[in-house]
Amino acid sequence: MDYKKIIANMTLEEKALELSQVAAADIIQDADAVVTGISHSGVPREQLGEIGSVLNFSGIEAAKKIRSAPFVKKDNPLLLMQDVVHGYKTVYPLNIAIGGTFDLELAEACAEMSAIEAKANGVNVTFAPMVDLVRDARWGRVNESTGEDPYLNGLMGRASVRGYHKGGIACCVKHFAAYGAAESGRDYNTTDISDHALKEYYLKSYLECLKENPEMVMTSFNLLNGIPMNGHTELLVDLLRGQEKFDGVVISDYGGISEMIAHGYAEDLKECARIAANNEIDIDMCSLAYAKYLPELVREGKVSEEKVNRMVERVLRLKDKLGLYENASAGISEERDKTYCLSREAREIARRAAEDGSVLLENNGILPLKKDANVCLIGPYAESRELMGEWACLGKTENVVSVKKGIEKLTGKSVPSVAACSAQWNAADESGLAEALRVAEKSEIIIVCMGEYCKESGESHSRSNIELAALQVKLLHKLKETGKKIVLVLFAGRPLALTEVVPLVDAVLFCWHPGIEGGNAVANLLYGTVNPNGKITMSFPRSVGQCPVYYNCFSTGRPKHNDTYENACFTSRYIDELNAPLYPFGYGLSYTKFELKDMRLSVSTMRRGESVTVSATLKNIGNRAGREVVQLYIRDKFGSCARPVKELKGFCKIALAAGEQTQVRFKISEETLAYFTASGEYKAETGDFEVMLGTNSRDVLKTDLRLLDREL
Ligand code: NOJ
Numbered sequence: 098m099d100y101k102k103i104i105a106n107m108t109l110e111e112k113a114l115e116l117s118q119v120a121a122a123d124i125i126q127d128a129d130a131v132v133t134g135i136s137h138s139g140v141p142r143e144q145l146g147e148i149g150s151v152l153n154f155s156g157i158e159a160a161k162k163i164r165s166a167p168f169v170k171k172d173n174p175l176l177l178m179q180d181v182v183h184g185y186k187t188v189y190p191l192n193i194a195i196g197g198t199f200d201l202e203l204a205e206a207c208a209e210m211s212a213i214e215a216k217a218n219g220v221n222v223t224f225a226p227m228v229d230l231v232r233d234a235r236w237g238r239v240n241e242s243t244g245e246d247p248y249l250n251g252l253m254g255r256a257s258v259r260g261y262h263k264g265g266i267a268c269c270v271k272h273f274a275a276y277g278a279a280e281s282g283r284d285y286n287t288t289d290i291s292d293h294a295l296k297e298y299y300l301k302s303y304l305e306c307l308k309e310n311p312e313m314v315m316t317s318f319n320l321l322n323g324i325p326m327n328g329h330t331e332l333l334v335d336l337l338r339g340q341e342k343f344d345g346v347v348i349s350d351y352g353g354i355s356e357m358i359a360h361g362y363a364e365d366l367k368e369c370a371r372i373a374a375n376n377e378i379d380i381d382m383c384s385l386a387y388a389k390y391l392p393e394l395v396r397e398g399k400v401s402e403e404k405v406n407r408m409v410e411r412v413l414r415l416k417d418k419l420g421l422y423e424n425a426s427a428g429i430s431e432e433r434d435k436t437y438c439l440s441r442e443a444r445e446i447a448r449r450a451a452e453d454g455s456v457l458l459e460n461n462g463i464l465p466l467k468k469d470a471n472v473c474l475i476g477p478y479a480e481s482r483e484l485m486g487e488w489a490c491l492g493k494t495e496n497v498v499s500v501k502k503g504i505e506k507l508t509g510k511s512v513p514s515v516a517a518c519s520a521q522w523n524a525a526d527e528s529g530l531a532e533a534l535r536v537a538e539k540s541e542i543i544i545v546c547m548g549e550y551c552k553e554s555g556e557s558h559s560r561s562n563i564e565l566a567a568l569q570v571k572l573l574h575k576l577k578e579t580g581k582k583i584v585l586v587l588f589a590g591r592p593l594a595l596t597e598v599v600p601l602v603d604a605v606l607f608c609w610h611p612g613i614e615g616g617n618a619v620a621n622l623l624y625g626t627v628n629p630n631g632k633i634t635m636s637f638p639r640s641v642g643q644c645p646v647y648y649n650c651f652s653t654g655r656p657k658h659n660d661t662y663e664n665a666c667f668t669s670r671y672i673d674e675l676n677a678p679l680y681p682f683g684y685g686l687s688y689t690k691f692e693l694k695d696m697r698l699s700v701s702t703m704r705r706g707e708s709v710t711v712s713a714t715l716k717n718i719g720n721r722a723g724r725e726v727v728q729l730y731i732r733d734k735f736g737s738c739a740r741p742v743k744e745l746k747g748f749c750k751i752a753l754a755a756g757e758q759t760q761v762r763f764k765i766s767e768e769t770l771a772y773f774t775a776s777g778e779y780k781a782e783t784g785d786f787e788v789m790l791g792t793n794s795r796d797v798l799k800t801d802l803r804l805l806d807r808e809l
């Protein structure tokens with residue numbers, strides 16, 4: 098296609114509209130046909146035909162309506178974009194759960210199946226993967242990410258990009274950059290990050306994803322070191338376009354360009370358009386700043402037409418890559434929708450992901466349950482089908498398997514259940530508690546299904562208190578008084594502070610929001626059809642006051658070596674709380690027991706250019722088959738910049754039969770030890786390292802490694 102020729106024939110107004118995105122509601126003005134988005138209606142109807150892209154519509158009918166709207170130009174096909182974040186009609190568990198599977202193939206499969214479904218329904222581009230580094234459980238959006246480790250996030254993000262591509266849609270890495278560092282965990286809040294921390298921790302996962310050639314990158318809402326990301330020349334132009342040579346489409350987040358006014362960075366919408374365009378943000382998502390002011394800005398010489406042409410060309414190239422010029426509706430297919438959406442295969446992947454992403458946090462031996470155990474189900478998630486969490490896309494609750502359904506199917510008998518109360522944080526209606534206690538009295542084991550209400554995490558849903566809601570805690574205390582055994586099954590979109598409730602129960606299974614197959618997955622895990630193998634990828638704080646708490650932190654100059662409540666004055670500590678989280682990154686139990694032993698390095702001194710192998714024996718010393726995630730961490734003991742106490746550098750998931758053992762091996766090269774040193778250079782520094790292997794980030798085997806310069 099001769100893009101230059103097409104662009105040469107476009108007016109400035111047409112170019113500005115090509116670079117503008119509106120909500121589906123602007124085009125079809127049909128409330129039923131849109132998923133989210135309010136009609137901005139800022140674009141006069143006669144200009145809508147020139148608009149380049151549309152977001153968030155509700156499937157085939159809406160896609161067809163958009164494509165066939167009388168004013169939509171047939172020679173300028175629209176790009177249809179959507180937040181397909183963890184599934185389309187088949188909703189998979191939240192990404193934070195997918196991260197906890199430590200299974201890149203599974204993550205890729207979830208993305209691929211989502212893409213196949215979305216494509217059949219007319220989606221060209223998904224706004225995913227979200228790979229923000231997240232350390233603060235108060236932030237509502239931690240569940241969209243795969244957690245607090247940049248290395249894992251990068252690999253998981255790459256797996257998703259591969260999956261979306263296999264499934265036939267384009268994708269968008271977001272939110273560039275450092276959105277996850279929102280101060281005090283409050284959404285959209287300011288971030289202030291040193292250059293070193295930015296390069297070393299926050300940027301890594303976005304840049305890692307670029308290796309899979311995602312078509313788009315989305316800018317974030319936050320200020321970064323005083324500059325709103327939509328105006329951040331250093332990161333958008335110098336780094337992303339310059340250093341990284343990203344020549345795909347950069348899109349703003351929803352209304353983000355106009356938000357530079359509220360940030361106190363631009364005086365008016367015209368100024369916003371000027372700043373964003375000069376930073377080569379190709380698509381203005383729903384600010385209409387470009388639509389209204391870009392032509393004028395070019396005429397006034399404030400934005401060069403050459404730049405605008407370049408931006409338009411990127412959008413046209415994307416349309417071309419997706420085959421939209423040959424047939425704008427190419428992907429749309431009722432037949433494929435019927436074949437793939439909610440297919441057996443998709444459900445199977447969703448169930449596996451929910452099983453492998455759920456984490457057994459506690460178990461005193463009560464789990465797995467016997468099929469004939471006398472159980473009841475109590476709590477707001479006992480019968481609920483609201484198991485999909487945020488960004489459920491086109492998922493419908495009627496397609497969700499509840500815990501009650503899952504358990505009844507597996508055990509073949511009916512299970513008494515009482516919701517007892519709502520899961521909402523401020524629930525106050527106690528009228529259901531008495532009935533719950535009556536039912537609980539009649540059973541031997543109470544399976545309590547509780548957690549955070551599904552709409553209380555996600556965008557704009559930050560929390561200052563991340564404990565279980567007070568009424569649920571009260572219910573648990575009352576259930577405890579019955580003297581019965583209690584299995585707590587938790588659902589949430591963030592790590593919760595569980596210090597008060599853990600002592601009340603015999604086991605805790607943490608399922609995040611597990612998606613449409615949640616009930617089947619929970620049943621399989623509780624009854625041992627599947628052995629729990631998921632790990633948490635965010636540390637679980639003991640109390641909200643510890644936030645942000647993350648494993649890959651630094652040692653202070655006054656470390657508290659013995660993390661007890663005893664007086665440790667003048668060390669870095671809280672007087673009323675331990676430093677360690679309740680559950681560390683990488684933690685998760687199994688119904689069998691694994692032993693990791695005989696750790697050794699092939700050599701303990703390595704010269705530049707060489708590599709060493711670290712190995713250990715993993716043995717299943719329990720009496721049932723299981724899977725374990727062996728994690729490799731390193732610590733650079735002394736550097737030109739202080740290094741974190743631990744950093745994940747490798748992992749592998751291993752299945753072992755009872756009694757079986759195997760050797761795990763990881764290669765450590767200079768690259769494994771490299772970081773952005775004080776001079777800004779990315780390299781390994783000679784000296785001493787600690788190499789650690791563990792099945793979580795806390796309990797590790799250690800050995801020393803020394804890196805030396807090459808021999809002369
Ligand atoms: C705002 C969110 O921050 C972003 O993640 C999402 O893709 C857009 N809205 C579009 O819905």
